[in-house]
Amino acid sequence: MKSLVLYFILGVLGFVTLLIWLSSHVHYRIGSKHLKVLLFGICVRRIALDEIRDLSKRDPGRFAERWYNTFHLSHRLLVVKRTKGLRKNFVITPSHRYVFMADLQTAVDRVKRRQARAESSQSSTG
Numbered sequence: 467m468k469s470l471v472l473y474f475i476l477g478v479l480g481f482v483t484l485l486i487w488l489s490s491h492v493h494y495r496i497g498s499k500h501l502k503v504l505l506f507g508i509c510v511r512r513i514a515l516d517e518i519r520d521l522s523k524r525d526p527g528r529f530a531e532r533w534y535n536t537f538h539l540s541h542r543l544l545v546v547k548r549t550k551g552l553r554k555n556f557v558i559t560p561s562h563r564y565v566f567m568a569d570l571q572t573a574v575d576r577v578k579r580r581q582a583r584a585e586s587s588q589s590s591t592g
Contacts, residue, residue, distance in 0.1 A: 488505065489534055489535055489536075490535060490536075491505060491506055491535075492504070492505055492533055492534070492535035493505075493507075493535065494533075494558050494560050494566070496515075496566075496569055496570055496573050497512075498573075499514060499515055499516075499577065500512040500513060500514055500515060501513045501515060501518070501546065501570065501573075503533045503558070511533065513546065513548060513556060515573055515574050515577040516574075516577050516578060516581060517548045517549050517550050517551070518546055518547070518548060518549075518570070518574045519547045519548060519549045520547040521544065521545070521546060521547070521567050521570060521571060522544075522545040522547065523543060523544060523545065523563065523567075524545065525543060525545070525557075526545050526547075526555035526557065529553055529555065530545070530553060530555035530556065530557045531553045531555070531556050531557065532557045533556070533557065533558050533559075534557075534558075534559050535558075535559055536559050539559060541563065542559040542560065542561065542563055543557060543559060543563070544557070544558050544559065544560060544563050544566065544567055545557050546558065546570070
């Protein structure tokens with residue numbers, strides 16, 4: 467019985483260590499059409515840039531999809547507010563929050579201008 471408890475405790479500690487190690491390898495990349503969450507260079511989550519409604523640094527509360535790569539959230543929290551989806555708030559922690567937020571806002575504006583231009587040329591020809 468004691469060995470079973472010991473194995474359980476070691477298993478829980480190993481699992482927690484694995485989660486901490488994995489979360490430290492989460493990175494974010496802004497592509498031409500998507501914001502991507504990468505784990506070891508493999509895309510595990512992506513959000514279309516045209517679905518992004520707003521960016522904020524305020525914690526949205528309980529109902530958010532969270533992709534942290536640090537335990538020091540105070541000055542790294544960035545909230546991406548989406549127009550679609552069950553959880554409309556997507557929380558990430560890039561190392562340079564304001565630089566990443568400016569780059570992401572530029573990419574979102576570029577995609578939305580491109581969509582508006584395509585819609586206006588489509589309506590004028592059709």
